[in-house]
Amino acid sequence: MSEAYFHGEYITPKAISKTMNANVKFLVEKFKQHSSKDTIYLEIAPGGCDILFELAKFSPFCYSIDPSLTPSLLLKDCKNVSHVRDFFSYEKVVKQLKHKINFIIFRHLIEHICEPRKFLEDVVKLLEIEGMIYIETPNMLNIIECRRFFEIRHEHCGYYEENTLINILNDLGCELVETLHLYEGQNIGLFFKRREIPLKLEKQISLFDANLGKCFQQEIDKLESFLNAYQNIALYGAASHANSLLSYLSEKNCQKIKMAIDKDERRQGTYLQNSCIKVMKPTIENLQDIECIIMAMPLYEKVVFENELKGIFQGDIIFTSNKIIKYKQS
CATH class of the missing domain: 3.40.50.150 (Vaccinia Virus protein VP39)
Incomplete structure (x- = not known):
């Protein structure tokens, strides 16, 4: 690093x-x-x-x-x-x-x-x-x-x-x-x-057990299950979240990811880490054969959906910021 x-x-x-x-x-x-x-x-x-x-x-x-x-x-x-x-x-x-x-x-x-x-x-x-x-x-x-x-x-x-x-x-x-x-x-x-005089204060912290890993695995399994229905998938976002998502998916579903979409021109034309997934511009032409988009930008996915995808992209969208949710375009 x-x-x-x-x-x-x-x-x-x-x-x-x-x-x-x-x-x-x-x-x-x-x-x-x-x-x-x-x-x-x-x-x-x-x-x-x-x-x-x-x-x-x-x-x-x-x-x-x-x-x-x-x-x-x-x-x-x-x-x-x-x-x-x-x-x-x-x-x-x-x-x-x-x-x-x-x-x-x-x-x-x-x-x-x-x-x-x-x-x-x-x-x-x-x-x-x-x-x-x-x-x-x-x-x-x-x-x-x-x-x-x-x-x-x-x-x-x-x-x-x-x-x-x-x-x-x-x-x-x-x-x-x-x-x-x-x-x-x-x-x-x-x-x-x-402060000049140190404070004496201790807040209670949260503790977690093996059930946390099980909860995470349930979300991974849900995402994998959703992706099994598609052959042409795109990631929206090409930063660290997109690269991280790849490491949790099966090889079969990773091979279905045809591109990553990112507005940052510095990333366009590059590839996600250790992959042949190219980063491309967010245009209708680039998305015309895509059946499903995974939102790989949890901080901004709602804004991006409303401004760039809603009513334009006709395929399904998977949101990631608040548990894995699949949205079907009407």
């Missing part, structure tokens, strides 16, 4: 939909509410830099660190942003600082960290007392409730519920000040404030 993130062909997600752009604007307003005009930000793994560009408009100075090529290219002309192309550590960042850090942001990163305790300790060490931390991550309780088995994939090292993160940040001297439930609860966003 380290080699993949450093590779120049690694595609960093960016806001290309109205839903994603609206979420960026919403988050930036939230950051403003928890900061001042003098706040110095550090964003770890800014991805497509959508958030960072907005923060730089009203912050005196911002810092960022990310190993992939995209942020270093996007940020090279930003006068008040100092970017480091590397993996995060306290030692690497502290050498670059010329300001005290008041606000640290990392979104969809902690689930990729193999030593989360060490990572969070480094984050807190960089932050001023009364400074803020914003963490955004998939909501494990929602994954379980909706049985999104394909969220369990190779690039994730851990999965978190709100109370797990509250407990560890409290132990590191940070207090929860606000929780956001994003995309109908699929993601959680947590704002913490570093």
